[in-house]
Amino acid sequence: DTGAQRFAGLDYEPxxxxxxxxxxxxxxxxxxxxxxxxxRFGIRGRLMTDYAFVQDPFTSTDDEDADDGDLARYGTIIRRARLGALGVxxxxxxxxxxxxxxxxxxxFANAYMAYLFDNGRLAVGHFKEPFSLESSTSSRRISFIERAAPVDAYRPSRQIGLMYETLVPDYYAAIGAFGGDGVARDRDVTEGYSLAARASFAPVFDAEQDLWSHLGVSANYRANAYEWDRSGGDQKEYESVRMRTRLGTRAVDGRMIGENDMENVKDFTTVALEGGFGVGPFSVQGEYIRQDLNRDSNSDGFDGEPGDDVTSMTSEGYYVQTSYFLTGETRNYRPFSGDFGATRIQSPLSAGGRGAWEVLARFATADSYEHHNREDRQKLDHYTLGLNWYPEDDIVLKLNVMYVDAQRGEDGFGDGRKDWDSMVYAARFQFEF
Amino acid sequence: DTGAQRFAGLDYEPxxxxxxxxxxxxxxxxxxxxxxxxxRFGIRGRLMTDYAFVQDPFTSTDDEDADDGDLARYGTIIRRARLGALGVxxxxxxxxxxxxxxxxxxxFANAYMAYLFDNGRLAVGHFKEPFSLESSTSSRRISFIERAAPVDAYRPSRQIGLMYETLVPDYYAAIGAFGGDGVARDRDVTEGYSLAARASFAPVFDAEQDLWSHLGVSANYRANAYEWDRSGGDQKEYESVRMRTRLGTRAVDGRMIGENDMENVKDFTTVALEGGFGVGPFSVQGEYIRQDLNRDSNSDGFDGEPGDDVTSMTSEGYYVQTSYFLTGETRNYRPFSGDFGATRIQSPLSAGGRGAWEVLARFATADSYEHHNREDRQKLDHYTLGLNWYPEDDIVLKLNVMYVDAQRGEDGFGDGRKDWDSMVYAARFQFEF
Amino acid sequence: DTGAQRFAGLDYEPxxxxxxxxxxxxxxxxxxxxxxxxxRFGIRGRLMTDYAFVQDPFTSTDDEDADDGDLARYGTIIRRARLGALGVxxxxxxxxxxxxxxxxxxxFANAYMAYLFDNGRLAVGHFKEPFSLESSTSSRRISFIERAAPVDAYRPSRQIGLMYETLVPDYYAAIGAFGGDGVARDRDVTEGYSLAARASFAPVFDAEQDLWSHLGVSANYRANAYEWDRSGGDQKEYESVRMRTRLGTRAVDGRMIGENDMENVKDFTTVALEGGFGVGPFSVQGEYIRQDLNRDSNSDGFDGEPGDDVTSMTSEGYYVQTSYFLTGETRNYRPFSGDFGATRIQSPLSAGGRGAWEVLARFATADSYEHHNREDRQKLDHYTLGLNWYPEDDIVLKLNVMYVDAQRGEDGFGDGRKDWDSMVYAARFQFEF
Incomplete structure (x- = not known):
């Protein structure tokens, strides 16, 4: 008898x-x-293995003590290893x-259930807050090893929330409410929340001509997490706010923006203006991101002296990047979700071809120079040249050569130096299944 | 050639x-x-996403400083995210x-292998100690968001062990021996062990009439983990014993029972008396749980003054809960395992129906007022009204409205108050696959 | 319409x-x-559940305070629970x-992608450095509960790296370069690297006669991880080097070799000489392992007094083990990978048989008596008798009875004793899927 028949009368789950x-x-x-x-049922995953080497050929600058010691000279990491199930x-x-x-x-990466309507979906669980062209694009589909510095620094994390988004061919709109960050195990913390929205459309789009364009706008309001400070009366003690980006790789951990957290932040609003254009193998994309933070002058630890302790700060940044497929492929822009899907390789290795080859360039800048602590302010200009090889669909080898030009306030990089510039060489091998 | 043929001579695993x-x-x-x-082979998982809001409208009570600070006002958590494989x-x-x-x-949740006999199974690995109707019922099948307070507080955890249980239609009996708790990485700790047994049957059961009943008894003896205290001679130093339950949700972490651990506990015995009855859409279930703890007066840290430091303590509690399916479904009681399986929805959304709707009510009480430290004793009365919506099999939305009435010893809830009462509103969205 | 058709125009991933x-x-x-x-696509996993009991019947020795307290008397652990996906x-x-x-x-266990050539593979990601017959053999296939003491102590871990290895019938050769250890989250550490190679062949091999033999050699050079010590000038501060083995079980955590780390290690070279022979149900295997460590006399914390602080040290060890299948099976030696695959059971339980029964004996010794700190030197002789029962392919029950004879330097095992000997009883139940 079959297993199903064996204990059939018993409703025995195995x-x-x-x-x-x-x-x-x-x-x-x-x-x-x-x-x-x-x-439907499926298993999916991705593995990204990174290597980076940091060189400092500029004897006039000081790259020592970027933190409280030297940075590592090189590093290897598993940047993302994801395994999961999905279905309908x-x-x-x-x-x-x-x-x-x-x-x-x-x-957690994605952990949610969504109800599919005819023209949209309502999701509950843990997923990305809708924000920015580059943030919305899966890490499997971004062009460089890491997202552009201002996106990496200022974008929201995945959170637990509720979101409605459209599923229509020509445009994308999403609105959601999300819970908060920084709560791990601290039972006294009320975790904050955010309201998030994003909308985009393609002013010009012609799939047959390999022509696409993108215009979008995102906005995100977040009320910061806090706990009540009992000893100090009815004052709130806010969680530290960390807006961080590194060297364009995580394999060496140099914190160029967000080395120091921002304190007493009550809430903050982040907006992104998104644009992109592509024709055939050529594409360009860019975004401007601005974050306005409000500090609570009644909160615990706030100085109280207006000259010493500001009540609002603005961080901002932008990037422009361009890509050209030497082998003729086109970036897979998707108007229905306002992001990029997988590029399909024209001549993969397994069909006797050479795979797809893509050359890339990016300039990105992020400015957190308005810091409540003058010593902790930071700025970054980040230049990247890239080469991607896709031997097959789902497999990519990336090489990025980067020049990093960073500045800090009085706190500096050690030995009194406030400027840091360096070459960074990074490689990634990734596949998905 | 196929993959299997390609390196066939090599027994190459991939x-x-x-x-x-x-x-x-x-x-x-x-x-x-x-x-x-x-x-057989399968993949399974579950995801439970919770939100809770805690309100304190009673100005005569003090809900501040339930711990060393305020509780959070609200919270979102992924309560359970499980992913695994199973098979035969x-x-x-x-x-x-x-x-x-x-x-x-x-x-780990379940991690075991069991040998199937004709009328039973012998399991080795990590799984639930057999105990209590509500504890034995999967978290996917319980009626409320959290198990009743005394079950949550006093039930044993999953452990590594060996268990034999019956697989016969009309009754259930299980006996097992298990290793111990609280050993994570502390190499000097001898981890304790437990002996566990449970038996139940259905005095009245008629599946065709949608009629069921349940009577059961569980007993669990646990010898506590310890290490030898060399400096103090041959005395044992016991691990702290933590019997904890919260507000009826984990999304806000208010520890109503078990805020303070019990020390110098040598062993403890926990028993449960279980009962239940259902006819058609109506059901009621209840359990009484009692835990007797023995303390070792020769152990390290024991006071030695009989008046100050008791050698035995009893905690106890019970709950009664009732459920009614407005849409006519019946709880799926399973006499062969003495627990509840999945309720099958009569008119799911996907068939044009409204799903199943269930209304619920529960009273639960847990009493850890016999504490060796008078300041740390605690009591809890917990009232819950619930509404469950099952749009499909395997998908549930739960809403619980709770009134929590708790008392503490001298240590209190802050500002010298020994009473705490509050409304708690909680929601869960869960699915399984 | 099907799911695929429903949002077909939208390239919607789910x-x-x-x-x-x-x-x-x-x-x-x-x-x-x-x-x-x-x-190809697959899901695989393994679960190993262990129990151990440590007895000390030798009143003339002191087993107290092997660390800073007694060892546990017994323990239960999940030794390995692995779950993953694989494919081509x-x-x-x-x-x-x-x-x-x-x-x-x-x-992570294995996390890599490899390109398959006609006679070899090039892998990038996280996997075992090629080293030693016993280390190369999967934990699912080793004969005893734990690998022999010198292999366990001195073998390299899995690392992120790049490796080429042969896929040919008659011999095995591998060469790789790997990143480093001990970097978890310490951003100032430059992580070290290793160069690893292994080669083996079968002087005599006749599958039809159940006759096999193995000769192999492995070598591994590792440059240790370090950070610059700024306060002390240009000196490097090296990560501690830990070469550890325990009692022949992990269920009780007694550190017989590697209780104390080695400091100021600049680099080290480890070599293994491997041999094995089997005919029918009988087999024998053995390895000699030697590790030469160089210390940097200019590094931070180095004493500087040549008499007090040595600049090089050697650890070494070997083991010999033998196995006999009472039920006639043969160990599955694989010349193409220089390791052991799964033994196929002749008469499994599910076919009405008794499964396979294997008796085993092993002597292993590891010597880290050359320690820069005289008080921390350690030696171990480890004797094991084993009995394995394989009721089916993929399921094993192991019993090991062990006698452990260990010595330490001045630091001792407590109460001034420098010798420790004890009986250890261990059991494992494992399955794979």
């Missing part, structure tokens, strides 16, 4: 009836679907449960 | 022969089974390997 | 086309393969992503 659905199966990017399309149940209920194992820690 | 079993496949709750039923090998070897990613930490 | 590959499926050890063999894409790209959940922590 022996649950398997029922023999007629199915379609896809092996690469494993998916199984019932023939009526009402149920009962025709309209789409879900993911994906875990991120980078850095020896465990975090 | 190219292991796939062998083309004739299979049955189920997509929703992914399972694959060989046609002879001897081998060689007809009789059933296994699971399931990981729990809640709270940014990783724990 | 509704990605499933495409209906013609497939082969294997249920036990779940694998799916396209009929042309170009794509586009015919030539083989990959794994496997996570290890032992000890409540998360680590």
């Amino acid at each position: 022996m649950m009836d398997v029922s023999d659905d007629p199915v379609r199966t896809r092996v690469n990017k494993f998916r199984v679907e019932t023939e009526d399309g009402k149920h 149940m009962y025709d309209n209920w789409e879900w993911q449960l994906e875990v991120d194992f980078r850095d020896d820690e465990v975090r | 190219m292991m022969d796939v062998s083309d079993d004739p299979v049955r496949t189920r997509v929703n709750k992914f399972r694959v089974e060989t046609e002879d039923g001897k081998h 090998m060689y007809d009789n070897w059933e296994w699971q390997l399931e990981v729990d990613f809640r709270d940014d930490e990783v724990r | 509704m990605m086309d499933v495409s209906d590959d013609p497939v082969r499926t294997r249920v036990n050890k779940f694998r799916v393969e396209t009929e042309d063999g170009k794509h 894409m586009y015919d030539n790209w083989e990959w794994q992503l496997e996570v290890d959940f032992r000890d409540d922590e998360v680590r």
Whole structure:
């Protein structure tokens, strides 16, 4: 007798009836679907292995003691290792449960269920707050090893929340409410919340001509997490706010923006203006991001002297990047989600070809020079040249050569130096399944 | 040539022969089974996303400083995110390997192999100690957002152990021996052990009439973990014993029972008396739980003054809860395992229906007022009204409105107050696959 | 309409086309393969549950305070719980992503992609450095509960790196370069690197006669991780080097070798000489391992007095083990990878047989008596008798009875004793899927 029959009278879960659905199966990017399309199941993951080397050929600058010691000279890391399941149940209920194992820690990536309407979806769970062209694009699809400095520094994290977004061909709009950050295990903290919205459309789009364009705007208001300070009366003690970006790689951990947290922040609003254009193998994209932070002068630890302790600060930045596929491919811009999907390789290695080759350049700048502590202010100009090789769909080798030009306030980089500039060489090998 | 043939002479694992079993496949709750039923494989998981809001409208009470600061006003958490594999090998070897990613930490849920006999199973690995109707019921199947306070506080955790349990239609009996708790990485600790047993049957059961009943008893003896205290001679130093329950939600972390651990505990015995009854859409269930703790007056840190430091303590509690399906469903009581399985929805959304609607009420009380430290004793009365919506099988939205009435010893809740009462509003969205 | 058709114009990932590959499926050890063999996907895992009991019947010795307190008397652990996916894409790209959940922590096991050439593979990612017969053999396939003491103590860990290895029938050769250890989150540490090579062949091999032999050699050079010590000038501060082995079980954590780390180590070279021979149910294997460590006399914390602080040290050890299958099986030696694969059971339980029964004996010795700190030197002789029962392929129950005879320098085991000997009883139940 079969397993299902063996303890059949007992409703014993390990022996649950398997029922023999007629199915379609896809092996690469494993998916199984019932023939009526009402149920789907899949396993997916990604692995990104990075190496970086930091060189400082400029004897007139000081790269020592970027923190309280030297930076590492080189490093290897598993930047992202994600494993998860996804599916659709009962025709309209789409879900993911994906875990991120980078850095020896465990975090959630996507962990949600969404109800699919005819022209949109309502999601509840843990996912990205809708914000920015580059932030919305999956880490599997971004052009460089890391996202541009201002996006990396100022974008919101994934959070637990509720979001409605459109699923229509020509434009994208999303609105959501999200819970808060920095709460891990501190039971006294009220975790803050955010309201987030993003909208974009393609002024020009012609898939047959390989022509696309993108205009978008994102806005995000976040009320900061806090706990009440009992000893000091009814004052709130806010969680530190950390807006951080590094050298354009995580394999060496040099914190160029956000080395020092911002304190007493009550709330902050972040906006992004997004643009992009592509024709055939050529594309350009850019974004301007601005973050206005309000500090609570009644909060615990606030100085109280207006001259010494500012009540508002602005950080901002922008980037422009361009890409050219030497082998003729086109970036896969998707108007329905306002982001980029996978580029399909014209002549993969497995078909006897040379894969796709892409050359890239980017300038990015991030400015957190308005810091409540003058000693902790920071600025970064970041120049990157890139070369990507896609031997097959789903496999990429990236090389980035970067020049990093950073400035700090009185606190400096050590030995009294306030300027730091250096070459950074980084490589990534990534695949997805 | 196929992969299997390519390095065939080499027994190279990634190219292991796939062998083309004739299979049955189920997509929703992914399972694959060989046609002879001897081998099965599946992937399963669950995701529970919670939100809670704590209100204190009672100006005569003090909800400040329930710990050393205020509680959070609200919170969002991923309460359980589990992902794992399960299967059957060689007809009789059933296994699971399931990981729990809640709270940014990783724990094991079920991780075991069991040999299936004709009328029972012998399991070795990590799984629940057999105890209590509500504890034995999967978190996917419990009626409220959290288990009743005395079950949550006093029930044993999952442990590594050995267990035999019956697999027969009409009753359930289990006996097991388990290793210990609180050993993580402390190499000097001898981890304790437990002996656990549970038995239940259905005095009245008629599936066709939607009529069920449950009577059960559980008992658990645990010898506490300890290390030898060399400096103090041959005395044992016992691990702290933590019997904790919160506000009826984990999204705000208010520790109503078990705020303070019990020290010098040598061993403890926990018993549960279980009862339940259901007819059609109506059901009621309840349990009484009692825990007797013995303290070792020769152990390190014990006061030695009999008047100051008691040698035995009793905690106890009970709950009664009732449920009514407005849409006519019946709770899926399973006499063979003495717990509840999934309720099957009569008119799901995907079939044009409204899903299942269930209204619930519960009273629970837990009493840890016998504490060796008079200042740390605690009591809790917990009232809950609930509404559950099951749009489909495997998907539930829960709303719980709770009134919490707690008392403490001299240590109090801050400002000298020994009473705390508050409204708590909690919501959960959960799905399983 | 099917899911794939529903949002077809939108390239919406959750509704990605499933495409209906013609497939082969294997249920036990779940694998799916396209009929042309170009794509494969699988899920795999292992679970090892251990119990150990430590007895000290020798009143003339002192087993107290092996650390700063007594060892635990007994313990239960999940020694390895691994879950992961693996596959082949586009015919030539083989990959794994496997996570290890032992000890409540998360680590990576294999996480790589390799390109398959006709006679070899080039891998990038996280995997074992090629070293030693016993280290190269999967933990699922080793004979005893733990690897022999000198292998366990001196072998390299898995690292991020690049490796080429042969895939030919008669011999094995591998060469690789790897990044470093001990970097977790310390941003100032430059992580070190290693160069690793291994080669082996079978002087005599006749599969039909169940006759095999193995000769191999491994060598590994590792430059140690360091950070610059700014306050002390240009001196490097090296990471501590930990070469550790325990009692032959991890369920009780007694550190017999490597209780104390080695400091100021600049680099070290480890070599292994490997041999093995088997005929029918009988086999013997053994290895000699030697590790030469160089210390940097200019590094931070180095004493500077040549008599007090040595500049080089050697650790070494060897083991010999033998096995006999009472039920006639043969160890599955694989010349193409220079390691052992799964032994195939002749008469499994599910076919009405008694499974396979194997008796084993091992002597292992490890000597870290050359320690820069005379008080911290350590030696270990480790004797093991073993009994393995394989009821089915992929399921093993192991029993090990061990006698441990250890010595330490002035620091001792407590109460001034420098000798420690004890019986250790350990059991494991493991399965893989």
